[in-house]
Amino acid sequence: MDWLQVVILAVFQGLTEFLPVSSSAHLILVPKFTDWGDQGLAFDVALHLGSLAAVVAYFRQELRxxxxxxxxxxxxxxxxxxxxxxWWVLLATVPVCVFGLLFRDVIALGMRSPLLLVASLIGFGLLLGYADWGHRGRRSEYQLTLRDALVIGFAQALALIPGTSRSGITITAALLLGLSREASARFSFLLSIPVILLAGGLEALGLFRQPQAIDWTALGVGTLLSGVSAYLCIHYFLAFIRRIGMQPFVIYRLVLGAWLLWVFWP
Structure with missing residues (x-):
């Protein structure tokens, strides 16, 4: 990998992991518009490690x-x-783990269509806009019930569909259940910790089955950039939505989806 690829992929991962715009969509699309080869499992693991370190550092007091x-x-x-x-964070993680293991091959091989990305970006973007316009409440993440946690957990499983956005669909579900914007985002970010840990762990296991030369300098820089961009993203996103809401992200998803539809229409 060249350094431009390292920087762009790391920053993309750090930002889109927590913004409701779909990290999978962006990381699938970047290679389609460049001549970059696959970055490899080791680099994917490094980017996940950076994102995980960022969210753990940001919520360190709450986690303690x-x-x-x-x-x-x-x-x-x-x-x-x-x-x-x-308990709610752990229970809400179960559905995505179960569905991810059951349908891993289908997701990896059969759900990479650009038109599916378009449908997910637009459809779930409109749902986020609907939830933000009329269904946000005042409850905090500490007022969640078992039912709420399970509903958000099953919603999170939909993020296995590329283009959905894990943060986007969990924030949408939380808003529909009456949480405030900030509480919805905070619970979504807490939910990301076991998900990133498990996803990164599975990718790390793949490294043992596919031994390859590792560029430790690129991995270190990628981890650092992913972590810094993710930390800043969490901080400014929470401040941003408190004042303005989700609508700019809804508009971004609709515009991106429309552009991709124009680019990839048969």
């Missing part, structure tokens, strides 16, 4: 409180809001 309360609840202590939130 959640982990302490969750472990206490395992020992029989009465669960508080932090313990419940920890």
């Amino acid at each position: 409180s959640m982990a302490t309360a969750w472990l206490a609840s395992l020992g029989g202590a009465r669960g508080n809001a932090d313990a419940r939130l920890g």
Whole structure:
């Protein structure tokens, strides 16, 4: 890989992992408009590691409180809001793990169509706009119920369809359930931690089956850039949606989808 490829892919991963615009769509599309070859599993793992480090660093205080309360609840202590939130994050992760394992080959081989990307970008973009216009409430992520967590968890499984956006569909579901914009985004970001960890772990296992030379300098730079861009994205995204909302991202998805439809229409 050349350095331009390293920088662009790392920044794309860091930004689109948490913005409701679909990281998979952008990472599929970049090679289609360049002559870059596949970046390899090792680089994919490095980018995921950077995104994971960013979200863990940003929510380190919340995660510390959640982990302490969750472990206490395992020992029989009465669960508080932090313990419940920890349970909801874990339970909401189960559907995407189950469907991801069951349909992994179908997703990898049969769902890379540009027209499917267009349909997902536009369709789920309109759904995000609908949720943001009329269904946002005032509840925080600490007021989620078991039912809420399961609904958001099954919505997250839809992100296995390229173009959907994991953050976009989970924020949409949370808004429809009456969470505030910021609470919807914060729960979505917390949900990303086990998902990125599991996805990165699966990719890392693939490295043992496909031994290859590793450019450690490119991996280090990619991890750093992915982490920094992801951290800044989380920080400014939460501040942005508090004032303005999701509509700019809805418009971006519609414009991108329309452009791709024009480019790829048979």
